[in-house]
Every structure is written in C-alpha cells, then in structure tokens.
Amino acid sequence: MKSRMRQYVFAGFLTILGGVTLAGCGKKEASAGGGAEKVVVGTGNSYEPYCYLDDKGNLAGYEYEVLKAVDELLPQYEFEYKTSDFANVLISLDAGKIDIGAHQYEWNKERDEKYLFGKEPYTTYVTYLTVAGNRDDVKSLDDLKGKKVKSSSGSNSAYILENYNKDHKDNPIRVDYVNNSTDEETITGLLNGVWDATIMTARDVDKLNKSYEKGSPSIKVTGDPVQTSSTYFVFAKDNTKLQEAVDGALKQLKENGTLAKISVDVIGGDYTESE
C-alpha cells in the first residue's frame, strides 16, 4: 500500500514537472508576436556611463538612452536589449543573436571587413595613453616597448597595440588582455605597477579620478592622442536596411539637439561632435 502511494506521488511530480515545462514554452511563443519588427540590440553591462546596470539591475547608460530615442523615431521597429560582456557582443552579432552592436565601437579595418558600420557617428572617441599620476617616462607608444599595457580582447586598443607590434617585432609592447575587468581593478593595477599603461579616453580618465577620493594619487592621460575617431553602431554585414533607418534617426537626433542633450545628461559633456 505504502509503495503504491509512493508511485502515485512520483507520477504526480513528473506530471507537474512536464506541465511547468510546457507552460514555459507556451509563454515564450505567445510573446513572440506583435506588430513592429523586433530588433535585438546587444550591448555590454560593465562600461559606466555607456552601458551598465543601475541600482535596480536594469540596463542604463548612454547607449541605451540614444537607442531609446532612435527607437521612438522608428515606428516600424521595436528594440529589445540583450546584455553580455564586451567580448561577447560582436560574437553574438556573428551568431545572429543580435542585430545591432552598441558598445562605443570605433571603426577599424579589421572590424569593417566583418561588420557593417553605421555612417553616422554618435560619440567622438579620442584615446590617449593613460598612466599612473606620478609617471613621466611615457609619452608615446615607443616608450612602452617591452612594457606591460592593459587591454581587452576584441577592443580597438588591442587592435592599435597589435598593429604597432607588427612593425616592432624586435621589442614589442607586452599586451595584457584583461577581459571583464572593473574600473577599480584598472586604477589599482595602474597605480601599483601591474600595468605600465592602458589606452583610454580623457573623459574616462576624468570619470575614474572623480570616482575615487580626491587628494590621493590618481591616473592621467599622457602625450598626444593615440587615435582620434568616433563610435558607431555596428550591424550584420547585409543589414543595410536597418543601418540606414538607424542612421536616419541619428541624424534627426543630432539636428534637433537631442543627442547632444543625452550626452550632457549621461556622460557629463557634449561629446557628439568634438571634444
């Protein structure tokens, strides 16, 4: 009798389990419908103030605000956001999981061969060598031969460093690929000498210096810009239709001043045209 009971309990458990699974699948199918075409935006989750998670764990930042404004101008599309770490955004674009990559992407040749870049830049991106505040020995990439520089795989700074190393095989810069690091790790590493330098925008350096208590040693930009470029949204190679729509909307946002306003609100300055 007792074992019969147990069998019933087990069978009941299996039924509930199956029901839950089916219910889960049904829900997903139901949410797939709707009028406007769904566009999945892939962005990062740890680059404040461009893309990060706010107090409540929701996506926030400049990329999100700009894309929200773009989405409002494009009734035929409905944007949905997927976050992952930086290195995975472009891989997701490769795999067709997302339609737009948004993570302060600078144009470079290597990326251009694989992806379709927007024509309309939405932020300037001027990068400098960045070192600990008390160091004066680094002025250009040449001063970093044989030294350790922090970068992350798939980033434009890694591309710059790798290109430099191609021409200087005798004594290359030692590139340290640190993915998914936090700002605190970056600043600590630069200050205690784990890395001799890294490549950053001046506004990111200001942000980092402001975030930690004043009066203590900080980091600084040094020398001339390593590269002066802008950032674009990135699309799959054949997705010209979406790219043109987004570019058109970006142009409107620029002309009516919305983009500049978002930049001032979120980043703390107008970085949409020039620095």
Place this chain on the structure above:
Amino acid sequence: MGKLFAWDRFYENIPKILPYLSVTFSIVVYATVFGVLLGMVIVLVQIKKIPGLSQLVKVYVSFMRGTPMLVQLMLVYYGIPALLDPVLGTKINREWGAVNFAYVTFILNQGAFLSAIFYSAITSIPYGQTEAGLSAGLTEFQTFYRIVLPQMVKTALPPFGSDLVGLFQNSSLVFLIGVTDIMGRAKTIGTATKHVLEAYVLVVIIYIVISLSVRLVFFRLNNKMNYGKEEIG
C-alpha cells in the same frame, strides 16, 4: 584612492544582490531535477548496453566531464542554435533568453556527472542480489525498485551532495553569456559604483552559507540512511 572596503557600502549591497539568488537557485534546481532524469536515462543505456547508443553515451559523458564548464556554456550558447535552427526551422537563437541556454548547459553537464555517480552506485551492489530477486519471482523493475535502489541511494548520496555544492559555484559562470546572477550583479555593482570589493565579499558569504547548508542537509540525510549503524561524527 579612497577606502577599499567600507561597511556602509557592504550593507547597501545586500538588498541589491539578494534578489538575484533566485537566478542562481533556478539554475541549480533545473540542473538537478532534469540532470537526475538525464543521468538515469544515461545509466539505463549503459547498464542495458544498448548497442550504438551506449558507445555514444560514453563519449558524451567523457566530453562533459573532461571539458571546462565555460567552454560548454559557450558551445551551447552559440552552437546549439546554429545546429538546431536550420534543421528544425526554429528560432531559438533569437527567441531564447540567455538564461535558457544556461539551463540547457547545466542540465547536460549535470546529467553526465550524475550518471557517473549513479552508475558507480548501482555497480557497487553485487549482481547476485539481482539474480536472487529474479529467481524469487520478482520482475526486473521490482528487483531494481525494492532491492537495488534503496542501497544505491545510500551510496550515491555523499557524492551527490558534493556535486550539488560544486554546482552552486559553477553557476556563477553564467554571467559571461549575459545572465545576471549574484556574481554578475556583484560585478555590475562594481561598475556602477566603482567599488567592487564589498559586493564580492557579500557573494563569498552567500556561497559559504549555501555550501554549509547543503552539506549539513546531506550529512543529516546520510546519518538517517545508516539504518542501525553507528552515526558518523
């Protein structure tokens, strides 16, 4: 640069991180429940020595046990849709959230690990007992259910417990495909507030509490199963 660790930031983080325990738990629950089912199927294939299938299962188990969890996660996240979508005409690549891929990876992984635990537990019971059961007129199912299973559970329980502890820790990898669990939330708090150490310390404490509780539960269960024998410890 300011204080590396401040208690007020630590306390502020508690309500921000704790809700994400549900993500960690849901991964563990799905992986354990379906992993047990998958593990049982694998063991059945191995014991019945179904030709073709049992060799396949052997390769599968050794792959799952011999490659890093992170690689499996990436393979499932990018590979499964690439394999299935063109064949079945589905769109799981776009329509599944990252967390579903995390479930699938952990179920596949746990299935393999648990099958190894179950297999060794079953084979630890002398085959003579099954023969005795069969000759006494019990059916094959009855022999398994009444004679092998109760003994097998006792053998399988301790490794099952330590596997569960490991599963909790492994689940922290899902952040890399964009699922925010407690570890991922700690990291994003670090980005947003520029202070990450307090969040990490909190996560460490959460994992220790979980692991101690799981071990305590299994310790109790174990002693309960030692019918009549002396309690350990």
